[in-house]
Amino acid sequence: MHNISITQTKNNKQKPKDEALVFGRQFTDHMFLMDYKEGEGWYDARIVPYQPLEMDPAAMIFHYGQTVFEGLKAYRTKDDTIQLFRPEENVKRLNRSNARMCIPEVDEDIALEAIKTLVDLDRDWVPHKEGTSLYIRPFVIATEPYLGVSASKTYTFMIILSPVGAYYDAGIDPVKIAVENDYIRAVKGGTGEAKTAGNYAGSMIAQENVAKKGYAQVLWLDGHEKKYIEEVGSMNVFFKIDGKVITPHLSGSILPGVTRKSVIQLLMDWGIEVQERPILLSEVLTAHANGLLEEAFGSGTAAVISPIGELFYNETSYVINNHQTGALSKRVYDTLTGIQYGTIVDPHDWIVKVNPK
């Protein structure tokens, strides 16, 4: 046990109705904070009422974007157990992102305990309705007031919680994705495999452009040749071609998704051939032309499993599985969410219960 002080709110907020939940717009009663100072390390782990921060306008986060974040969820089971899905994976990735962004490591045990303690305190905020959950957003920001470009000497690690519904307006129906031909997201050696704000800030222009045309997100191509498939806006991507499943390998420029890793494991459990390797866009389009592109889906914590019903590239639409959710996408979705919500057995010890009663 670590020392996390808790100051409870005197004014519990009104909770949104489960039916009205969207993604990421409402926040719970409490938040976690812990500070860092060079020479002292991390100190003052505390949970306080959810509130705005007072920040120095010169804090380095505002100027140079030295920050990382994570995303995971807490789920309510039928018997009102609150449980997390592979939280230690998120904490490990947080530290890999920290290393890339010159942010000091956070003690993984403290981070996990902070997540569990905060979720436990706000457990009434975990919604009940199918498909809803409590999204957990740990993040670190550079707080030193300094305009020189160098790593900050002070940081704050925070966790906030948001009760959420589906990430996409389409819910779990297939989404339409446009292949991005002008902008790139990341290159090997850049920050693409770190979960850092700049990757998302740099992607917004492409996202805005395709949203105007009715596409949910963009499919990023590699930054060198614009030939290889990397990932979708907030998801990793899988294709089922001629009975086999392929997904881009972790090349150094794509996000190592926890859901991606879990999907690969499930496919292997089922004896389905899954290949992690470079994938040419042309390979997918040729498979489509030959009638061999059976399914495509994205995976992510926020997006869960999101079938892709259409790819748009060079003014041409490529409809996949007649805009329907394919059998494999459904099986992956049902199994993953079944494990997360405790309706099916967790074969890999992925679930961590929060203060079981």
Ligand code: COI
């Ligand atoms: C997640 O899936 O948790 C993500 O971090 C994607 C996010 C940018 C909404």
